[in-house]
Amino acid sequence: MLQTGIVYRVADLVIEAGALILAELRRPGGPRGSGYKAEVDLEIEVVLRRGLEQILSCDFVGEETGRHQTGHRYCWVVDPNDGTADFLAGRSGSAVSVGLLDEGEPVLGVVYAPGTPRGSDCIAWQQGMNALFRNGRVIAPSKQNRDLKGSVVFVSSAAASKRAENDILCAPATCEPIPSIAYRLARVAAGDGAAGVSLYPVSPHDVVAGHALLKAVGGDISDQNGKPIRYTASAEFIDPVEQCFGGQVDACRTLLARPWINLLEPNRS
Template structure:
């Protein structure tokens, strides 16, 4: 059983690391790096790894620094800057994602977007809490059994260039384009929308944290075939994930059967 309140320590650490993202965005020549790798990604993960291992010494899976897997009950799963490509292009909205698996179950998640359209936005939860935290305040969203009508589906930032087609695929909801699948799912868990979507393959470090947040409010995460996404104890997916749909379960199952391939194939 996790110590009560560990999520507050993790959130403080993640917010501290987020200052490095803000600093990079403010550089005169933009963030350091190229393609899909920013210099700050490794710097953040080294900082997080050190801090997380101090908070709870256990296994660790990170996008940048690799894996340490001893068979421990718990495993940190970390993406230091989800949405790097948009970040390197100077577009804000990338997010730090820190999740914790207990065996194969996501039991803690912190997702922090230091420069979102809402401002700094940190969404957190650990198993045993009755509500999730947003920027340190308790909120009590309920996405279960909500309808698509009048709601929002969070999609990748590329959708901004094909808004009408994406709105049609999300109807009767509307789409909201944004970087970072971790933050899209966290926004859905927070009640800002009904679902978050990725049309491209994801890894556990992209989604474990936000999957924990979805669990907290009665949501779930599904693959391209409509199967609930689950993990092995080694922080791998039990089956390959080519696309993911997370949020209100009925809405996700409705969304995933729509012809998203029409967007990807062009």
């Protein structure tokens, strides 16, 4: 059984590591790196890996520092800076994502976006808790996130260039572009919207933490075929994932029926 309250220690560590994102955004000349690789990503993951191993010594899968797997029942799954390309372009909203799997089942998630239009935002949960906590406070998510009407669907930042088309696909909700899929899922779990969508391939380190948060409020994540996303004990997807739709099941089922492929052809956005 996972130690009670471990998520608070993880959240403190994630917030500490996330400060490096803000420092890098404020760096004269902008963040270091190019394409999909920022130098600070590795620096953050080194801090996280060291700290997480002290909190719970188990297997580890990180985007930057690779895998350490021994067959332990627990496995940390880490993305130090989800949304790197947008981060390098100077856009705020990337997030640190730390999830924990127990024999392939998400049992803890912490997602921290240090720089967003609404300020820093940390959303966390672990198995056994009755509610999420956000920025140090327990929250009771609104039931509004179970329905698209009057709500929001969080989509990638690329949607900003095709806002009208995305709004049609999300109707009767509106779309809101956010760089990080981890943070999109976390915002949905916290009751800010109906669903989070990625039209591009994701990896377990992108979604495990957000998946844990959604579980806490009765949500789930499906792939492009509407099949629930699941993981092996070694932190791999059981089935390939080209797209993902996370939130309450009914909202995601409605969105899955929409022609999202229209956004990707002939030019990917």
